[in-house]
Amino acid sequence: MTPRTQRVIGVVAFAAFVVFIAVLPSFVSDFKAREYSYVGIYLIALLGLNILTGYTGQISLGHGAFMAIGGYTSAILMAGNEQFGGPISGGLKDVWTLPIAGLVAGLVGLAFGLPALRLSGLYLALATFAVAVAMPSTVKRFEEWTGGGQGIQLFGIPERTGGISNVDVLGRTLTPNDWLYYLAWSIALVAFAVAWLIVRGRTGRAFRAVRDSETAAVSSGVSLARYKTLAFGISAAYAGVAGGLFAIASDFVNPDTFPVALSIFLLVGIVVGGLGGLSGLVFGAIFVYYLPLWSQGQDLGSLLPDRIVEETQKPGGPAIVYGVVLILLMFVLPNGVGGLFRRVGQLLGRRRYSPPS
Amino acid sequence: MRFRSTLVATALTIAVAAPFAIAGSSADPGVTSTTILLGGTSPLTGPAASYASVARGAKAYFDSVNAKGGVAKRKIEYDIVDDAYNPALTVQGVRRLVEQDKVFAVFNTLGTESNLAIRDYLNQMKVPQLFAASGATTWGRDAAKYPWTIGFQPSYAAEGFVYGRYVAQNMKKAKIAVLFQNDDYGKDLLGALKSGLGRSGSKVVAAEPYQVTSPDVGSQIAKLKSSGANVLAIFATPTFAIQAYVFANRLGWKPKVIVNGVSGTSNIMALASEGGKNKVVEGSITTNVLKDPTDPRWKNDAGMKLYRSLMAKYAKGANVNDVYHVYGMAVGYETVGLLRRLGANPTRAGLMKAARSLNDPRNPFLVTGIAVKTGPGDNFPVQQGQLQRWTNGRWVPFGGIWQSKRN
Numbered sequence: 227m228t229p230r231t232q233r234v235i236g237v238v239a240f241a242a243f244v245v246f247i248a249v250l251p252s253f254v255s256d257f258k259a260r261e262y263s264y265v266g267i268y269l270i271a272l273l274g275l276n277i278l279t280g281y282t283g284q285i286s287l288g289h290g291a292f293m294a295i296g297g298y299t300s301a302i303l304m305a306g307n308e309q310f311g312g313p314i315s316g317g318l319k320d321v322w323t324l325p326i327a328g329l330v331a332g333l334v335g336l337a338f339g340l341p342a343l344r345l346s347g348l349y350l351a352l353a354t355f356a357v358a359v360a361m362p363s364t365v366k367r368f369e370e371w372t373g374g375g376q377g378i379q380l381f382g383i384p385e386r387t388g389g390i391s392n393v394d395v396l397g398r399t400l401t402p403n404d405w406l407y408y409l410a411w412s413i414a415l416v417a418f419a420v421a422w423l424i425v426r427g428r429t430g431r432a433f434r435a436v437r438d439s440e441t442a443a444v445s446s447g448v449s450l451a452r453y454k455t456l457a458f459g460i461s462a463a464y465a466g467v468a469g470g471l472f473a474i475a476s477d478f479v480n481p482d483t484f485p486v487a488l489s490i491f492l493l494v495g496i497v498v499g500g501l502g503g504l505s506g507l508v509f510g511a512i513f514v515y516y517l518p519l520w521s522q523g524q525d526l527g528s529l530l531p532d533r534i535v536e537e538t539q540k541p542g543g544p545a546i547v548y549g550v551v552l553i554l555l556m557f558v559l560p561n562g563v564g565g566l567f568r569r570v571g572q573l574l575g576r577r578r579y580s581p582p583s
Numbered sequence: 584m585r586f587r588s589t590l591v592a593t594a595l596t597i598a599v600a601a602p603f604a605i606a607g608s609s610a611d612p613g614v615t616s617t618t619i620l621l622g623g624t625s626p627l628t629g630p631a632a633s634y635a636s637v638a639r640g641a642k643a644y645f646d647s648v649n650a651k652g653g654v655a656k657r658k659i660e661y662d663i664v665d666d667a668y669n670p671a672l673t674v675q676g677v678r679r680l681v682e683q684d685k686v687f688a689v690f691n692t693l694g695t696e697s698n699l700a701i702r703d704y705l706n707q708m709k710v711p712q713l714f715a716a717s718g719a720t721t722w723g724r725d726a727a728k729y730p731w732t733i734g735f736q737p738s739y740a741a742e743g744f745v746y747g748r749y750v751a752q753n754m755k756k757a758k759i760a761v762l763f764q765n766d767d768y769g770k771d772l773l774g775a776l777k778s779g780l781g782r783s784g785s786k787v788v789a790a791e792p793y794q795v796t797s798p799d800v801g802s803q804i805a806k807l808k809s810s811g812a813n814v815l816a817i818f819a820t821p822t823f824a825i826q827a828y829v830f831a832n833r834l835g836w837k838p839k840v841i842v843n844g845v846s847g848t849s850n851i852m853a854l855a856s857e858g859g860k861n862k863v864v865e866g867s868i869t870t871n872v873l874k875d876p877t878d879p880r881w882k883n884d885a886g887m888k889l890y891r892s893l894m895a896k897y898a899k900g901a902n903v904n905d906v907y908h909v910y911g912m913a914v915g916y917e918t919v920g921l922l923r924r925l926g927a928n929p930t931r932a933g934l935m936k937a938a939r940s941l942n943d944p945r946n947p948f949l950v951t952g953i954a955v956k957t958g959p960g961d962n963f964p965v966q967q968g969q970l971q972r973w974t975n976g977r978w979v980p981f982g983g984i985w986q987s988k989r990n
Contacts (some may be wrong), residue, residue, distance in 0.1 A: 257682040264675070363794045366765060377670070377696065377764035381703035391709060395754050403682075476671045478700040483671040516891065518672075520626065524679070541635035544665050545628040 238507070240419075247411050251404050258314025261515070265409035269494020269511035272495045273414075273421045274464020279493070280501035281425055282457040283437030284342065284369075287352030291361040292462040292490035294481075295334055296327035296469030298365065301378040304385040305326075311370040315488065315490035320386050320474050321409070327461040327470030339455030346440075358392045358489040362481035377389045379474065389477060410471055413421075417464060422504055424460065432459055434502075487559035498555060500564020509563040597971070610772070612929045613687025617923065618931060619654070621645075621690040621713075622662040622680035624697060629667035630795075633821070634693050636901065637716055639665045640911020641691055643897035644919070654922040655929075660684065668693075670700035677701045681710050688713045688934055691719065691914055695719045695767055698732075706731045711934050713905075713921075714914045714964070718742065718845075719767060726939075726962035731931075733938050733957070735914055735964050739771035739843075741987035742870055742968065743911035746841050747779015748839075749868065749970060750814065757785035760812035761837070762803055762827050764819050765792035772818040772843055788812050793823060804830040809943045816841040832863045840867040848906045849877040852973055859976070870968040870985070873909045873948055878978060886947025913948035917941070919953055938964075952984040 251259040275289050300323040306316025308354045318326075338357070347352050373376070381384050387393055388405035400408065424430055432453045435443035444450060473479045480575040491514050499510025519525060523535035537543050557568055613620040625638035638661075645659040646985045653659060663683060664676035673692065680686045681704075688711035692715065694696055695717040705712045714734040715722050716764045720741075722734030750757050761776065763769030769792065777787055789810035791803035800823050807815065808831070817836040824846035832839065840863060842852075846871030856864040874890070875883045890912060911919040921937045922929060941964055944954040953967045968988045971978040 255683065257679065260678065261675075261680070347884050350954070359796065362796050366794065371602075375696065376699065379703060382707060474584065476674045476700070477704065478670060479673055480670055480696055480700070482669050482696060485629075485669055487667065487669075518665070518667075524664065543625050543627060559760065 234476045235327045236422075239321060243364020243508075244415060245495075250405055254465050256401050256403045259407040261409040262347045263403070263410035263475060264472075265416040265508075265511045266407070266514045267468050267497060268492075268514045269414045269507060270410075271468035271492055272499060272507045272510050272514070273417050273537060274461040274468070276496045276499070276501065276504070276507060277421060277424065277433070277464070278457045278461035280503070281430060281433040281437060281494055282454065282512070284457060285347070285351040285455060285493075286354040286360065286461070287351050287489050287493060288357035288361075289336040289355075289461070289465050289492045290486065291467030292331045292335060292465035293488065294365065294479075294484035295331040295462075296363050296466030297473035297479045297484060298322065298372055298378075298469075299327040299330045299378055300470035301468065302371065305375065305378050305380055305383055307371050307378075310373045316385065320380075324413070324467055324470045330394060330465030331469065332459050335465075336455055336459035337461070339458030342458060343451055343454055355486075356491070358486045361484060365481040373480070375481060376480060377483070379478055381477035384479065387476065406475055407432050410475070413467060413471065417467070418504065421464075425504070427454070429456070437502075489583060495550065496562075498552075498559075498562050500562030500567070503562075503564030503568065506547045506562050506564025506567055515553060517548055519546075521551065585591070608741070611687065612685035614657070614929055617657060618660050619657045620660045620662065620684065620686045620972035621688055621918070622664065622677075622684060622686035623690045623692040624664045624666035624673045624676040624680075624862060625691075625693050626668040627663070627665035627668070631668040631694070633905075634668075634716075634907060635844050636905045636907035637693055637911040637914075638691060639898055639901060640908035641918075642911070643893050643908070643914045644915030646897040647893050648919050652714065654919060654926070655925075659919070659922070661690065666694075666697060669695070670694070670696045673697035674704070675698050681705070681708060686710070687929065690714060690918060691911070693715050693717070698722070702729055702732050709931060711931050711938070713918065713934065714767060716910075716914070718771075719934075720771060723961075723963035733935070733962060733964065735917070736910075737872060737965050737968055737987060738773040738963060739768060739775045741773025741963075741966060742844060743772040744779040744987065745870055745970070745985050746816065746843075746868070747776045747781070747966065749779075750785050750841075751783035754785055754814070754839075757814045758788045758810070758812040759785065759814040759816055760807035760810050761787055761790040761794055761816045762800060762807060762819060762823075763790060763816075765794050769818045773816075776816060776818075776958050784813075792817070795820070799823075799830075800826050801830045803827075804836075805834060808834050808836040812838060814839045814841065816843075817846065818843045819846055821846045821848075825851060825855045829857065832857075837848055837863060840864070840868045842867050844870050846869065847978075848927055849875050849978060850904055850906070856976070863975055865975075867973040868970060869973075869978070870970050872947055872953060872965055872968050873906055873913060873982075874950055875906055876904045877910065880980075883944050885953075887943060895939055905968070909948050913946055916948060917943065950980075950984070 237306040278284050278286055302314055303318040303323040304316055304320055307314050342350055359455060366374050366419050393400045393405040431450045435448050436453050440450060495510035495514040498513045500506035523530060523538040538547055588772045620842050625635050626632050642661050645661050649658040666672040666676050678691055688714045689705055693716040697719050698715040706729050709731060714735040718739040720738040722732055752897045761773055763773045773790060789807050789812060793800045793803050793805050804827055817824050824842055852864060874887055888910060920943060921934060925933050939957050941955050941957040948953050950969045955964045957964055967984050968981050969984055970982050971980045
């Protein structure tokens, strides 16, 4: 396959995917639309994390913290923090808080990118992990800003579009769950397209050069400082938007909403989706949202023997199933779902260009 | 490019034209001719997974009722969803229970923040939030604003007040140092302790918070020791309570200890006493509502015998001495009582009405003498408790059953 045909196939596949996403809610229950919107939200976070980890080679175990920054930015701009004695009165519509959530998280990400320049590999992983660990305590410490452990309620406030009643948009009436779905997925699809534009061009090439060999990248004139901080900034902005949407979808934020485990699940998500690829991440996002549910027998109740479902409802049960499935998956798909796609593509390509015998 | 925009336009047309189904809801979802469906979240995984025994105890009790034919010929199904003690997952799980699984009531969801996160939603949807497993005062205090929500256990405010009263009446000029968890749970207890002390000569001389995420409470205990206090109040979750005892002992500090009920279970105390080496544990005071499976007092008690037989039959392999199972059975028992009162045609509104007029003086899993009671102006099902002192490796009750009038 020439790069040109590859690109055409990519564009067609993406367009087909857009159509699929647009019509999907018509074929599933209202509640499923709500669940799929979480998949969209995780997809945004995974796209960002993959730019940093998959393309630039910088491991982050702290992306849940960037999501927390976005989530709290959105929540505070909507509900305000005057009720806790803070300075912000809120009142901004939920949709308009999202770009700001991305911006704030992105700026923090850029700032974090600077010290991260001096760290690499495991040390960077540990530093980002520390951010994730410190986040809940930090949020509680600034109680007048964040409401402390009790968090911020967003359910039913007027700034929340489609919190309780249906939403009229473009002459169509959407249920609250359908509205959430279209909001999350239109942002996710734009985020996908933007990520694709970033990684396919000059910037993406520089990212990959940094990942494959820092020495070689520097000797080819790639500025490590510039591209590493840029990757951190972009990736944190993605996480911030995802966090804002997450707060809106949950109608609630508190420090436990963004636990350390979230950061680790996100990393698991890009590994399952395939490092250094974009399309596989959709499966990574499905994995992040659904595996914890499936591993406790939800949705699969009728498929599995009662005996197994019963075990998964015992303390610790879901965690064991999650672990086993993850290990199996890594055996079967060592390069994630994206790796499978690439392999299939290579096989097809080879067949087409094999010399006639 | 042209091709792409055509596709997008097609997509939009289909999307706009497509009809969308809104699931119609019957008057009272979750009830069929043979089943009645309850659901709730519980931390089956994560840092608070030990609390999952609460849900398991309730499930075991329902299973035993189902084995005898259920309630009004309906079997009680109890769907437990894991939320890993994360309120965002509680929201997702509860929405799933209400909108997809269509439960009759959300039951026994565990954790203060988790219950707060779903309260507005459930009240908006008019779905009962039955017996929220948390001691926050707000469940009972704000019943007028949230008619679909009711708690169960005594509020932390009631418990803290009882400790304050105890010190005020039994110790002269006590100097109290408090270790508390830095959230509503710890702060409720601390505030109520102070108000229970009232104008007595005793007072809180030092209070040190810790974060749930912190590794240990060593430095807090050292600071509290240096305050010169002679009473240590531990308002903490089990792991930190054990640490507090261990650090106090290592520092050679021998205060009189008050430990809150959540951490004051026999198995926790046994761990804290480090095989009898740690003498700080001796003489500790706590308050209790549930029959403790390890307490010899209940050896021949009918309720405890029932508990053991149900555990053996419906919760095989679970730790029978884990008192959280008893809690689960106690709420399961009350719920079955409510459903029986609803009769053949249970409704959600009827359930809440029944829950607001409870009068059960003999729940077999609660300490004898403690009643489950609600009524007009009283939205706290359990408001009594038993003070007890840790003596020679077990809890010994003293004084009568206390009753909280405040809340």
